[in-house]
Amino acid sequence: MSDPNTHRKIRWHIIVFLAPAVLVYTAVMIYPLFNTLRLSLFTEVDQQRVYVGLQNFRTLFGDTVWSTQFWNALGNNFWFFVIHMLVQNPIGIALAAILSHPKLRFAAFYRSAIFIPTILSFVIVGFAWKLILSPIWGIAPGMLDAVGLKSLYAPWLGKEEYALTTLSLVSVWQFVGIPMMLIYAALLSIPDEILEAAEVEGITGSAAFWKIKLPLILPSIGIISILTFVANFNAFDLIYAAQGALAGPDFSTDILGTFMYRTFFGFQLQLGDPHMGSTIASAMFAIILIGVCLYLFGIQSRMRRYQF
Amino acid sequence: MKISTFTGAMLATTILTGAAAAEDVTLTIESWRNDDLAIWQDKIIPAFEAEHPGIKLNFTPSAPAEYNAVLNSKLDAGSAGDIITCRPFDASLALFEAGHLADISDLEGMANFSPVAKSGWSTDDASVQFCVPMASVIHGFIYNKDAFEELGIEEPTTEAEFFAVLDKIKEDGNYIPMAMGTNDQWEAATMGYNNIGPNYWKGEEGRLALLAGDQKLTDEAWVAPYRQLAKWGAYLGDGFEAQTYPDSQNIFTLGRAAIYPTGSWEISGFNGLADFEMGAFYPPVQNAGDTCYISDHTDIGIGMNAATANPEAAKTFLNWVGSSEFATIFANALPGFFPLSSAPVTLEDPLAQEFISWRGECESTIRSTYQVLSRGTPNLENETWNASVAVIKGDESPEDAGKRLQEGLASWYAPHQ
Numbered sequence: 194m195s196d197p198n199t200h201r202k203i204r205w206h207i208i209v210f211l212a213p214a215v216l217v218y219t220a221v222m223i224y225p226l227f228n229t230l231r232l233s234l235f236t237e238v239d240q241q242r243v244y245v246g247l248q249n250f251r252t253l254f255g256d257t258v259w260s261t262q263f264w265n266a267l268g269n270n271f272w273f274f275v276i277h278m279l280v281q282n283p284i285g286i287a288l289a290a291i292l293s294h295p296k297l298r299f300a301a302f303y304r305s306a307i308f309i310p311t312i313l314s315f316v317i318v319g320f321a322w323k324l325i326l327s328p329i330w331g332i333a334p335g336m337l338d339a340v341g342l343k344s345l346y347a348p349w350l351g352k353e354e355y356a357l358t359t360l361s362l363v364s365v366w367q368f369v370g371i372p373m374m375l376i377y378a379a380l381l382s383i384p385d386e387i388l389e390a391a392e393v394e395g396i397t398g399s400a401a402f403w404k405i406k407l408p409l410i411l412p413s414i415g416i417i418s419i420l421t422f423v424a425n426f427n428a429f430d431l432i433y434a435a436q437g438a439l440a441g442p443d444f445s446t447d448i449l450g451t452f453m454y455r456t457f458f459g460f461q462l463q464l465g466d467p468h469m470g471s472t473i474a475s476a477m478f479a480i481i482l483i484g485v486c487l488y489l490f491g492i493q494s495r496m497r498r499y500q501f
Numbered sequence: 502m503k504i505s506t507f508t509g510a511m512l513a514t515t516i517l518t519g520a521a522a523a524e525d526v527t528l529t530i531e532s533w534r535n536d537d538l539a540i541w542q543d544k545i546i547p548a549f550e551a552e553h554p555g556i557k558l559n560f561t562p563s564a565p566a567e568y569n570a571v572l573n574s575k576l577d578a579g580s581a582g583d584i585i586t587c588r589p590f591d592a593s594l595a596l597f598e599a600g601h602l603a604d605i606s607d608l609e610g611m612a613n614f615s616p617v618a619k620s621g622w623s624t625d626d627a628s629v630q631f632c633v634p635m636a637s638v639i640h641g642f643i644y645n646k647d648a649f650e651e652l653g654i655e656e657p658t659t660e661a662e663f664f665a666v667l668d669k670i671k672e673d674g675n676y677i678p679m680a681m682g683t684n685d686q687w688e689a690a691t692m693g694y695n696n697i698g699p700n701y702w703k704g705e706e707g708r709l710a711l712l713a714g715d716q717k718l719t720d721e722a723w724v725a726p727y728r729q730l731a732k733w734g735a736y737l738g739d740g741f742e743a744q745t746y747p748d749s750q751n752i753f754t755l756g757r758a759a760i761y762p763t764g765s766w767e768i769s770g771f772n773g774l775a776d777f778e779m780g781a782f783y784p785p786v787q788n789a790g791d792t793c794y795i796s797d798h799t800d801i802g803i804g805m806n807a808a809t810a811n812p813e814a815a816k817t818f819l820n821w822v823g824s825s826e827f828a829t830i831f832a833n834a835l836p837g838f839f840p841l842s843s844a845p846v847t848l849e850d851p852l853a854q855e856f857i858s859w860r861g862e863c864e865s866t867i868r869s870t871y872q873v874l875s876r877g878t879p880n881l882e883n884e885t886w887n888a889s890v891a892v893i894k895g896d897e898s899p900e901d902a903g904k905r906l907q908e909g910l911a912s913w914y915a916p917h918q
Contacts, residue, residue: 240598240599240600258878258879258909258912259878323745326743327740327743327744327745327748328738328739328741328743328744329738329740329744329748329751329752330748347740348740348741348742348743348744349743350684350743351682351683351684351740351741351742351743351744352742352743353896436684437566437685437686438566439686439883439886439887441683441684441685441686441890442683442684442686442742442890442894443890443891443896444887458569458570458573458574459569459570459573459592460566460569460570460883461566461569461687461882461883462591462592462870462871462875462880462882462883463875463878463880463882463883464569464592464595465569465570465573
């Protein structure tokens with residue numbers, strides 16, 4: 194005759210079901226993350242690891258040898274991000290809008306074709322584009338020549354003023370499928386009733402996109418922006434595959450990821466320094482954390498949501 | 502009696518085979534020379550294994566640019582191979598100081614090497630040796646003999662002749678005068694600056710003076726090579742800014758370029774690719790009759806992982822690497838990598854003979870940035886890559902480049918402060 198509500202049983206199944214994911218995530222993400230943060234507080238003196246507090250950060254921001262490299266990498270990283278925001282995401286949204294048009298034929302084919310580069314390895318993309326743009330074997334000079342625009346060609350990847358923008362656009366080409374797919378899904382989830390009601394009111398065509406669809410997909414655009422931000426500030430692979438760890442020419446394509454790699458693992462005669470490398474990694478983590486927090490508390494929480 | 506002898510013999514064989522089987526160890530060799538995989542597997546390993554039954558070798562190279570990073574991670578994790586191919590100077594010295602490379606000063610084979618040959622792999626006071634010197638590479642210029650004949654030009658010996666030759670090739674227009682790009686950066690420093698530089702700073706004399714702090718990178722001897730590099734830009738192919746190292750190799754071996762500034766390590770690869778006759782000349786001197794200096798750089802050594810489970814077998818192998826037998830196999834299998842041992846070696850490849858003959862004509866030195874000077878931050882070697890590229894592209898004046906490098910070096914290197 195006991196009341197079932199008086200003592201609640203421990204619900205073991207919750208723990209059991211959560212355990213694998215929590216354990217794996219802790220082992221491969223949380224632990225390395227905190228260990229990296231910890232490592233940035235140490236340095237090596239005579240083969241001994243010594244605790245130095247925030248000295249490494251002082252070196253990174255105070256010593257001009259380090260700080261000029263850091264600010265250069267951060268600046269390049271911002272430019273990399275700006276190009277993605279200005280080119281990749283608008284094109285992704287436009288493609289999604291076109292694809293969701295009910296009268297478009299072969300929509301499935303276009304969707305797959307545009308999405309395919311996303312699943313390619315960075316190495317393939319990096320080398321393929323390096324070859325396409327090569328002044329010696331590449332098809333880019335030939336193609337421009339064919340339409341009489343040979344004068345526009347330059348060895349883009351070898352010129353300081355163009356290299357980073359070129360690589361950003363290659364990255365845009367590779368990843369434009371992601372915003373397209375996310376927006377496409379968001380557009381499909383807009384109920385037809387709303388669009389029909391709008392049509393009755395006389396809002397059709399592009400007006401319907403700007404006044405009805407766009408406000409409804411804004412939350413998705415927000416998510417895409419933050420994903421782009423995180424991915425761009427963690428980027429490394431494409432630059433490394435195309436330009437190597439020295440991120441040439443003259444460090445014009447050096448971003449935080451390549452700077453961190455070079456410092457952590459060393460390069461050619463430069464010996465690896467795990468402690469300074471971790472310091473840079475911690476700075477990257479802080480930058481991404483601040484960016485994500487600004488978004489979460491500044492934008493996401495104020496965004497209006499519509500329930501259907 | 503007969504039976505017992507027989508049984509004894511049987512027993513003895515069992516014990517012997519048992520011992521042999523127990524002794525059958527496999528040594529894993531870490532290396533960045535993935536280009537040499539076939540040579541190790543077809544020539545070097547069989548020759549060693551035939552002589553040393555019971556020791557098997559496994560050659561496991563990784564990509565050159567990643568080698569240092571990969572090796573360091575493997576050593577720290579305890580998963581590295583028994584035998585470690587050693588980069589010269591600080592990279593290996595750091596491994597020794599971290600306790601990853603064993604002290605092999607007592608190895609018998611070590612007697613076959615001169616102090617200069619050993620300098621790349623000993624402690625700063627030369628008291629401890631941690632790798633057996635294996636090979637050096639010589640810098641110079643390889644050229645297309647057919648192209649030179651066609652244009653009626655000859656090997657230049659002075660700087661003036663060198664630029665006259667380049668002008669003539671450029672004028673003719675059939676060939677790109679020189680195949681080099683700046684995309685990968687290191688060629689500009691290694692095949693440019695450190696190739697032509699020794700003639701200006703007088704080889705070892707200047708290098709040691711720089712080490713001691715008696716000369717500065719802003720001195721004429723160290724800026725002049727940049728001045729010559731600044732003139733190179735005009736003779737490189739279209740779009741050289743984005744031309745990579747493999748691009749340059751292909752341009753030259755396809756016969757599209759006449760001259761290729763390089764090192765002897767290309768010989769074995771080029772022999773199989775180029776269908777024209779190749780010749781070589783050493784870096785032209787400033788005035789006729791000047792002593793010539795060549796960069797004869799200690800490049801490859803081989804040592805023992807201090808944590809190896811088979812130190813005896815590893816030592817046997819290292820001793821063999823120090824022998825003249827290995828030197829002969831290696832030098833002929835890989836023409837262009839010249840053995841450092843004092844043991845006499847006969848070379849068969851004509852191009853390799855040409856390169857090694859300069860040892861008699863010119864004074865040898867090693868690359869200026871390798872010993873000690875690339876220990877600090879900023880790293881002088883990496884800075885030299887960057888400066889050489891900037892000078893060739895005309896983005897930085899030779900004087901500014903020298904000044905920047907000197908400032909960087911002085912910021913951490915006591916003799917320059």
